[in-house]
Amino acid sequence: MRLEDLMERAAKYDENLARDIKDYVHGRRYGLVYEASKPEFVRMWKKPVVRGDIVNILPPRGVMEDTKNDDDPSEIVYKVISISNGVATLRNEKTDETVTASVDDIVALARFDKPIYAGLKETGRVERGGDKPYHVVINGENYHALQTLVYAYQGQVDCIYIDPPYNTGATDWKYNNNYVGKDDKYRHSKWLTFMEDRLRLAKKLLNPKDSVLIVTIDEKEYLRLGLLLEQLFPEADIQMVSSAINGKGVSRDSEFFRVNEYIFFVKIGDCLFSELSLPDEWLGNIKTSTTKQVRWGSLMRSGTGADRKDSPGCFYPIFISKDKKEFRGAGEVIPIGVDRSTARIPDDVIAIFPIHDDGTEGRWQYSRDKFLELQAKGYARISTYTKKDATIRYISEGWQKRVERGEIEVIGKGPDGSLIFNDEEYDQKYIPGNQWWINTHDATEFGSKLVQKIIGKRFSFPKSLYAVHDTLRFFVNNKPNALVVDFFGGSGTTLHAVNLLNAEDCGQRKCILVTNNEISEDEEISLTAQGLRPTDEKWDDLGIARYVTWPRTVCSIEGQDIKGKPLKGDYGRPIETYQEYEGEIIDPVTGKKKRKKLFEKVKRPFYPELADHKMSDGFRENAIFFDLEYLEPSVVNADLAFDRIAPILWLAGGCKGEILQRQKGYVIGETYAVLFDPRYKTRFVDAVLENKEIKTSFIVTDAAERYRSLCAELPGCRVMQLYESYLRSFEINAIG
Numbered sequence: 001m002r003l004e005d006l007m008e009r010a011a012k013y014d015e016n017l018a019r020d021i022k023d024y025v026h027g028r029r030y031g032l033v034y035e036a037s038k039p040e041f042v043r044m045w046k047k048p049v050v051r052g053d054i055v056n057i058l059p060p061r062g063v064m065e066d067t068k069n070d071d072d073p074s075e076i077v078y079k080v081i082s083i084s085n086g087v088a089t090l091r092n093e094k095t096d097e098t099v100t101a102s103v104d105d106i107v108a109l110a111r112f113d114k115p116i117y118a119g120l121k122e123t124g125r126v127e128r129g130g131d132k133p134y135h136v137v138i139n140g141e142n143y144h145a146l147q148t149l150v151y152a153y154q155g156q157v158d159c160i161y162i163d164p165p166y167n168t169g170a171t172d173w174k175y176n177n178n179y180v181g182k183d184d185k186y187r188h189s190k191w192l193t194f195m196e197d198r199l200r201l202a203k204k205l206l207n208p209k210d211s212v213l214i215v216t217i218d219e220k221e222y223l224r225l226g227l228l229l230e231q232l233f234p235e236a237d238i239q240m241v242s243s244a245i246n247g248k249g250v251s252r253d254s255e256f257f258r259v260n261e262y263i264f265f266v267k268i269g270d271c272l273f274s275e276l277s278l279p280d281e282w283l284g285n286i287k288t289s290t291t292k293q294v295r296w297g298s299l300m301r302s303g304t305g306a307d308r309k310d311s312p313g314c315f316y317p318i319f320i321s322k323d324k325k326e327f328r329g330a331g332e333v334i335p336i337g338v339d340r341s342t343a344r345i346p347d348d349v350i351a352i353f354p355i356h357d358d359g360t361e362g363r364w365q366y367s368r369d370k371f372l373e374l375q376a377k378g379y380a381r382i383s384t385y386t387k388k389d390a391t392i393r394y395i396s397e398g399w400q401k402r403v404e405r406g407e408i409e410v411i412g413k414g415p416d417g418s419l420i421f422n423d424e425e426y427d428q429k430y431i432p433g434n435q436w437w438i439n440t441h442d443a444t445e446f447g448s449k450l451v452q453k454i455i456g457k458r459f460s461f462p463k464s465l466y467a468v469h470d471t472l473r474f475f476v477n478n479k480p481n482a483l484v485v486d487f488f489g490g491s492g493t494t495l496h497a498v499n500l501l502n503a504e505d506c507g508q509r510k511c512i513l514v515t516n517n518e519i520s521e522d523e524e525i526s527l528t529a530q531g532l533r534p535t536d537e538k539w540d541d542l543g544i545a546r547y548v549t550w551p552r553t554v555c556s557i558e559g560q561d562i563k564g565k566p567l568k569g570d571y572g573r574p575i576e577t578y579q580e581y582e583g584e585i586i587d588p589v590t591g592k593k594k595r596k597k598l599f600e601k602v603k604r605p606f607y608p609e610l611a612d613h614k615m616s617d618g619f620r621e622n623a624i625f626f627d628l629e630y631l632e633p634s635v636v637n638a639d640l641a642f643d644r645i646a647p648i649l650w651l652a653g654g655c656k657g658e659i660l661q662r663q664k665g666y667v668i669g670e671t672y673a674v675l676f677d678p679r680y681k682t683r684f685v686d687a688v689l690e691n692k693e694i695k696t697s698f699i700v701t702d703a704a705e706r707y708r709s710l711c712a713e714l715p716g717c718r719v720m721q722l723y724e725s726y727l728r729s730f731e732i733n734a735i736g
């Protein structure tokens, strides 16, 4: 490496200087460099304050917190030394000064570098889906909700779709309890810290073998987000699409009107997107159209890097039988500088070398060993259609994966061992381009107005239902049981879109939404003036999760608006288009009537098949609403918080059936089971083994040996030790 060479040379003159340079260079981060903000914290409004907590002192009721000042009170952190008769003695973490405050006026903080232990409390449910799994809406801080989900679903999520705050400079998001405004010098660093912490957890959720992360963003942060994603997901394929979401445009000071936003697709493992039959409106976007027919490409490389010298290991003869029907292995690689005529070729074969049409030496796509491996699997074939002796063809890795997943039917093998596919059915599917301009992706028409129609309330910046539906569909169309997570749930569009996808193909996809119960800045001012604070019912009822997300979820499933009236319209998405008709006009010259082709504006459904799905039909789905709560580890360890942990176990069990509550001895559910008392072990093991649907078991025990022996007795079942696995999971997932 050039840098190493330079340092070696420098060391000849001054070793210390060379070492200093080396330390400096190696200590630097390349790529996205930003000053990570100190560990974020959030207020745990509902947590009873106990000794040892770190807290903020709140301003008196009726007084707004001055969060825009440098000596912002929310930045002043105290530790609780003692509590007596409702009064807490507190020590200022910075100055060591001791003060007292009423416990009613302090709020506990969760710092992201310290573990918290989360629990869930059910606050509502809607059930129209029979025995389908439930969707889940969690009201809480997403950083902690993600930790909870990591406990239940590490490596199991198929798709994460998020629409985070765009950091526009308007007071549209909070960091450490403060709105991040335009003048905040650290606003990009804060946003990056905020995103990085959450995306690190999101990565743990995603299935490393095959999943996708989808993140929407606009022009304010797309560059930084792109770099952050590249840094966090170095092994993934990342692509960005530009999507028009507001055809009329939003004005920007001395800038072009903004009509679009961006969508990052981070494809992990073998993730492939489905080629779909798309409505006409996508036609303008099509870059490539493909068919189900498998493409056999030339094994000889063309284009750049296609000469022998470019990859010496890929120059060797491939042997085929004299009748050109069978493969007969391959000769050794011929090193650069050695004439190919010197290659040893058995008498009974034809040797095929990678030679370009102009006679120059080319190279194969793969090394000799890799070629032999592919050939043995049937992915290479001998083609004799050309004027040459024979050419060697192969199918690309994308097609190989589809074959391996069973997406393409194999109906036989040719004499050369190559697979024969069932690709007679010519099913035209489209891969759209990376510039989407789809009318029904308009956020105002099919986002804001839809939310307003359902719950009669406003919500800033919901996505178009159809934009989310179409985006997800590329990735979960072939996964009818997909698990989709959105941890910036907002008004709940993603869950609604998953319901629409399920309605189309009777799927059982499950959506987990997380969103906090933030209220707008204006509401905050008004409610504070009324002497209210978070945790007061009137305040909490206005928060997004309770005021928007949950009501929308219930109403859209029930098919009625918030007042109980059936929702009007259908999901076929009307689009305006021009239709030709034969009309009559008066000829201006002759004054006579004459027939002419005319055009009229008509509305027609975008997806005609969805036009039959009336919004008032709602959806055959179940959903449940939880508040995220914070638990004391000592209470958990003493087995006193089971009611709050029970929903987490139910999540891990697959969100089906009853949430299991404590029972004497043990309890067996539809998909999971819990052993509370080891004396019931034998009966428990028998019951679990008898029920094939039970894939997860929990055992409440401190004894590691007991846990291990249960694992051995329940092969094929995921066994988790309580509360050890639960506590450990939160400890591991705190930063650092």
Ligand SMILES: C[S@@+](CC[C@H](N)C(=O)[O-])C[C@H]1O[C@@H](n2cnc3c(N)ncnc32)[C@H](O)[C@@H]1O
Pocket: 140, 141, 142, 143, 163, 164, 165, 166, 173, 174, 461, 462, 463, 464, 487, 488, 489, 490, 491, 492, 493, 494, 514, 515, 516, 517, 518, 544
């Ligand atoms: C831009 S909105 C998402 C809108 C959503 N896609 C829709 O169509 O309605 C972002 C949402 O994330 C929520 N949010 C922001 N920070 C959060 C956090 N730390 N934890 C949980 N939710 C958060 C906000 O309350 C807001 O509702």
